[in-house]
Amino acid sequence: MGAHHYGWWILLHLVLFVCWLGGDLGVFYSSRFVIDPTLTPPARATALAIMSGLDLGPKVCLVLFLPSGVTLMAESPHGARLLGIDLFPWWSIALVWALAAVWLTLTVITHRTHGRIAAVHRADLALRAAVIAGMTAAGVYTLCAREPFGVTTDPRWLGGKILLYCAAIAAGLGIRITLRPFGPAFGRMLAGGSGTDAETILRRSVNGCLPYVWVIWGSVLAAAALGVFKPGAHL
Numbered sequence: 325m326g327a328h329h330y331g332w333w334i335l336l337h338l339v340l341f342v343c344w345l346g347g348d349l350g351v352f353y354s355s356r357f358v359i360d361p362t363l364t365p366p367a368r369a370t371a372l373a374i375m376s377g378l379d380l381g382p383k384v385c386l387v388l389f390l391p392s393g394v395t396l397m398a399e400s401p402h403g404a405r406l407l408g409i410d411l412f413p414w415w416s417i418a419l420v421w422a423l424a425a426v427w428l429t430l431t432v433i434t435h436r437t438h439g440r441i442a443a444v445h446r447a448d449l450a451l452r453a454a455v456i457a458g459m460t461a462a463g464v465y466t467l468c469a470r471e472p473f474g475v476t477t478d479p480r481w482l483g484g485k486i487l488l489y490c491a492a493i494a495a496g497l498g499i500r501i502t503l504r505p506f507g508p509a510f511g512r513m514l515a516g517g518s519g520t521d522a523e524t525i526l527r528r529s530v531n532g533c534l535p536y537v538w539v540i541w542g543s544v545l546a547a548a549a550l551g552v553f554k555p556g557a558h559l
Contacts, residue, residue, distance in 0.1 A: 330399045337392050340385040341548050345541065347381035352537060354378060358510075359530045361523050365514050372510065376435075383431050386496065389489060390455065391417075391424040397482075427451050438507065439500075452497060456490050463487035477558050481550045488543040488550070495539040502532040 354375035358368055398412030430448040439445040466472040466483030509525035 330396075333392060333396050333399055337389075337396060337551070340388055340392060341544065344382045344385035344389075345544055347378050347385070348537065348540060348544075350378040351375050351382070355530050359523075359527050365516075368510075369514060380432070380435050383435060383496075384428065386492065387424055387428045387431055390427075390459075391421045393485075393489075394420045427455075449497070452493055456493050459486050459490045463490065478556055479554075480556055481554045485547045485550045488547040492540045492543040492547075495536040495543070498536040498539075499533045502536065503529050505529050 354371050357363060357371035358375060360368065363371070394412070395417055398417050427448075430444055430451060433441065433444050434448045437444070463483045463486035466486060467480050468483075472479060472483070505525050506529040509522045509529070512522045513526065
């Protein structure tokens, strides 16, 4: 593809960045109302519905970051070649998008069912673990290799960006684990059994996610900065 098409892929990447960070900010703001004990249970349930709806956007963006990023690498004017061989032929890009489609399907189903379909939930976790492992290896290689993937522009910034993406995925898994006690406690609150214990669990579950949220925000912002400024690259 030419420079014109490459520009569209950059635009997609930027849109994903904006929607990811903006959606996460909305989720964070909504969560404050969910754990507010001065609100009525119906009001808190409405806040939770808003929070859950907003949360799907960042999850979709996280998944699509992978195929859009790989496509950018393939279409870059400084494309990756090794021993004269194109490392990203069209079929490999199609395969990455197909994988992303599967991952996206698992993500949406898991989100909609709150992980109640065990097989889908396990498949989503396994795929995320595989992505983290594979992308971490690619990121470390890009940081350490003299000419990673045959690229001579010193793209160590890309290695950092890949590792930050892995950090965001891992932080998302941390949020899932931290929120496990939330559902049962929220159910008790809606059923009128809300007391000090339930409110404490709700507050600890949501606030316990904050360090992971900060990791995600920091990773996304830092990855965007690396993509824009490309420090150390010889372009």
